[in-house]
Amino acid sequence: METEIILETLELVKRFGSFTANDRLSLAFRKGEIHALLGENGAGKSTLMNMLSGMLSPDEGQILFRGRPVAFASPREAAREGIGMVHQHFMLIPALTVAENVALGMKQGRSPFFGYKRACAAIRELSDRFGLDVDPEKRVSSLSVGQQQRVEIMKTLFRGADFIILDEPTAVLTPPEVKELFRVLRTLKENGKTIVFISHKLKEIREICDRVSVLRLGKLIGTTDQADTTSADLARMMIGRDIQAPIRRTRESGGRVRFEARGLHASENGVRLLKNISFGIREGEILGIAGVDGNGQRELSEALLGLLPMQAGSVLLDGEELGRRHPRRMTALGVAYIPEDRQKDGLVLQMSIEENLIAKEYRSAPFSRGGIVNKRKVKLNAEEQIRKFSVKAPGPGAPVGRLSGGNQQKVILARELMLNPGVMIAMQPTRGMDVGAAENVHRRMLEARDRGCSVLLISTELEEIMTLSDRIAVLYKGELLDTMDREEAELDRIGMLMAGALPNAAEAIIH
Structure with missing residues (x-):
């Protein structure tokens, strides 16, 4: 019996100016599977997932969900259809309870108290069914990172999601929390949910995923059963060479x-x-x-x-x-410093790559003389560092906030090592x-x-x-x-x- 396809993309294209982030992507996701999306930083994974979850609209191509064409103008529309996304940086309000966060933005009955009670009951039922161990009346500020992630998963289930996208879900988890997350994901899979697992960690993909789709430079390199490949094969597909x-x-x-x-x-x-x-x-x-x-x-x-x-x-x-x-x-x-939070502490996202690269040296030669910045040398330096550190970017004048997280990190490393x-x-x-x-x-x-x-x-x-x-x-x-x-x-x-x-x-x- 053929496995049911729950979501399919046909020749999907997304451009940002002259840059093509997704180039004619055609993928199929099966009902009740954990499907890994693997690729280098800047390969187009986030762009694809943002289109599937309603945060972006494709320029060309089509998305089929449950066999029919769909076009989402917002994440709310995608959620109504049954698609939810758990972002790497959680979108929770610490001062509110779990139930208040989960039900936030949803229509309730005339009595807020009745609506809250009903939300708590629904959360307890979903928690028991999927083994989430979520207490609806606890404040989010009192929860561990792993518990907060389960609240985010609960938000998607509460809205009826059958297709759940997890963006780098283990990035901030301890080893025991990763183990607990994998237990939850297996339970979701057993209940017919489809999980898209975006990760750079080959070991985790090998442990939890059924199939793997690999993107490189915005193109689909291939989709393979995880059991039929090796970590070395996946790495080679991802970066085009042996590690x-x-x-x-x-x-x-x-x-x-x-x-x-x-x-x-x-x-x-x-x-x-x-x-x-x-x-x-x-x-x-x-x-x-x-x-x-x-x-x-x-x-x-x-x-x-x-x-x-x-x-x-x-x-x-x-x-x-x-x-x-x-x-x-x-x-x-x-003393050079690579901060933990690259976006908050390491870069000025609105500024260009070339400006961020000289952020610690703009007062001195060769980039400045007499208080006047030498724009030519600033640009030449940026072009050299972009080549040296393989930064994927439209050019040295591009805002650093437009880069993927990994490429932002390369800019920080280049800047710090420039100091010798x-x-x-x-x-x-x-x-x-x-x-x-x-x-x-x-x-x-x-x-x-x-x-x-x-x-x-x-x-x-x-x-x-x-x-x-x-x-x-x-x-x-x-x-x-x-x-x-x-x-x-x-x-x-x-x-x-x-x-x-x-x-x-x-x-x-x-x-």
Whole structure:
């Protein structure tokens, strides 16, 4: 018996000016399957999903849903038909309850109280049916990230969605939360729901998805059964070549300590954020900080840069205490910074690529003289960095906000490495990036390390920590736990430390 097709695209085209984001895409999604959409940053995945969910309209082609042509003028119209999308950045109001968030914008009866009660009952029924474990009367602000994601899934189910798009659903989840999400997705699949799973993580796609469609440069490269292919095959389809593992050299023993933290303590409104953080990074070394998101990673990077006040402790560069710090001074001292939130803290989205690339150097030569910016040199520099870092963009004058997340990250990395830094603080440097882009970032970081740069790598991706680091420490509830050489690091021990299962591990002071 032939499997029912719930949604199909026929020769779908979407252009932005002269740039073709989707080029005659024809795909078919089956009822009751988990279908992965894989592709490099800028391959056209988000554009396609935005058309399916009503956020964009195609320029050419057709969308068939349940066998008939559809055209959505808004996400509300798509939701009425049974298509829902869970975005990577959740669209919830923290001060409201789960039920209030889920029912927000929907028509209710004359009595708001009756409407709320009815919404709570419906949410409980859906929660039980699909194993979501969602309490409708809890405030969203009290929920973990994984629970908030389940609320977003609940919103789509509450509106009757049979076709659910998940955009990078595991990007902000802990390993236990990923496991719980996969349990929920399997239950949805068993109940006949179709899930489109957008992800860069081949390992997760191999674990949870039935079929995989691969996009490259806006075109469909192919659709394959996950069971009939390998991770290497999928990576090759995605980037058009084999992935090369980064070449690591063994760190030489000895060497001077370039960047140090001694006894950092920080708190806010009586809540402890960092406790007795001490470490040292040698010249030409990567110190990896592993940990589950939300255990003080952001606070640590901000304290080092002077963005977060400290109650005690000191930061040293080449043996000299830095005292009062702020980002401009740290840049002048040769400290590069890749922030966790590229859009909020790393870029000015309305400005062009070329302007963002010189954001830390626009006052000085070769980009400026006597307060006058040399536009020709700014443009030439941008063209060089775009080539060097394989940034997919219409041109150097394009607003950086128009780029995909991974290409925005490449712009940040290019800008920071242009400084030829002696120290780099890298927060989640490959979050949301495809394997090809991540490979590029890893190679650049290792090249900087090999030139003598001292790198503090802070990442929730344990595989990334294990691949790049010379030494590894674990951050848990604002404290640095056991520190180990990469060659001696045991995954089981690191995992237990990340979960706080080894509370008596010694604090590390690294020199």
